[in-house]
Amino acid sequence: MEKKVIYVVSDSVGETAEFVTKAALSQFINENEYDIYRIPYVENTEVLRGAVYHAKQLGAMIGFTLVNRDLRAFLTREAVEKNVECVDILGPMIEAMERKFSLQPKQEPGLIHKLDEDYFKRVEAIEFAVRYDDGRDPRGVAQADIVLIGVSRTSKTPLSQYLAHKQLKVANVPIVPEVEPPKTLFEIPSHKCIGLRISSEKLNDIRKERLKSLGLDDKAFYANLDRIEAELSFFDQIIQRLNCPVIDVSNKAVEETANSIMNMINQPYWDFHEHQAKE
Structure with a gap:
């Protein structure tokens, strides 16, 4: 069943x-x-x-x-x-x-829960994910516990937020052929980077739906299959240079990808806890 x-x-x-x-x-x-x-x-x-x-x-x-x-x-x-x-x-x-x-609700989530140490760690991680989302500040790459890399629409942002609720500081970096990734990305331990791979067909469907939701033509360059292939080819080049783990997110929900990442960082080679202790 x-x-x-x-x-x-x-x-x-x-x-x-x-x-x-x-x-x-x-x-x-x-x-x-x-x-x-x-x-x-x-x-x-x-x-x-x-x-x-x-x-x-x-x-x-x-x-x-x-x-x-x-x-x-x-x-x-x-x-x-x-x-x-x-x-x-x-x-x-x-x-x-x-x-x-005849009263107005406060509209403040979580009032029933006490503000404990775990709560503050989660808040700190969430704020970190927002601050260093979409490569807006490359300094976050060096400070992050995990750096997610992938082309546009591979769920980098929601995945960063989801992992932040596990108290992980996550930065994410978009991979675009016209833009060289930040130098810091190649200076951190390779297993701290995680590539998010997706099939060209799946990405094409997702981007078309995204354009439609914005009221735009789904035949735009953003959803062009040749353009997508070029982006994914550049992504593979970056992955080869980084020699980092990769997860195929083509048919995965955010929760499934997050679980895969959590399993990765629990492997013996991962020095995540050591990294935290040094901060």
Whole structure:
């Protein structure tokens, strides 16, 4: 029997959404007959759009707890547009209390959780991922625990954010034929770099969908197959120079790629913990 898949989305930890989801699932199937993928600490619509995209690809449904009404509305619209089953777990209760008490909700996620040491480490890692996203500041490459490299639309940003919630400081660098990667990239230990490879056909589909979502012509140069092949060829050249690990993300959800990376850094050769201790 094929496992049922549910995405749990939250702008906080996501424990409430996961608990309710499991309680509902217990009325239908056993625990080993489903997979729950939790996407916590959502702060922007890009992550929500990605969640809906992956849910659509896997035939999954989404349960969410978002206190921000704009994010709730966006996710609901996106899910309806993509025909993905999506359930607002917290919103109806908040709206009912707003009517009953004639008060405005604070719209601040995570108020129920204490600010502990792990929380602050996660916040620091998340801020790091934002600061050094998309190669905007090459100084982050030397300071990062992990550096993700790949062409545009290989999920570098959502993956950086996901790993940040695991307290990992992640920088990501876009690979573009016209731009030489930062020199620092070739000076750090090769296994700290992780290449994100994707098939040209898959990337072509993703970029076309991206252009359509922006109201642009899907035949633009950005989604041209020859251009994509050139970018991937340049990516392979950089990987050869770096001699770093590579993960094929063509048919992987962000969570799957993140798990692969976590498995990598738990290998004996990885001196990640030593690196942390020196900081």
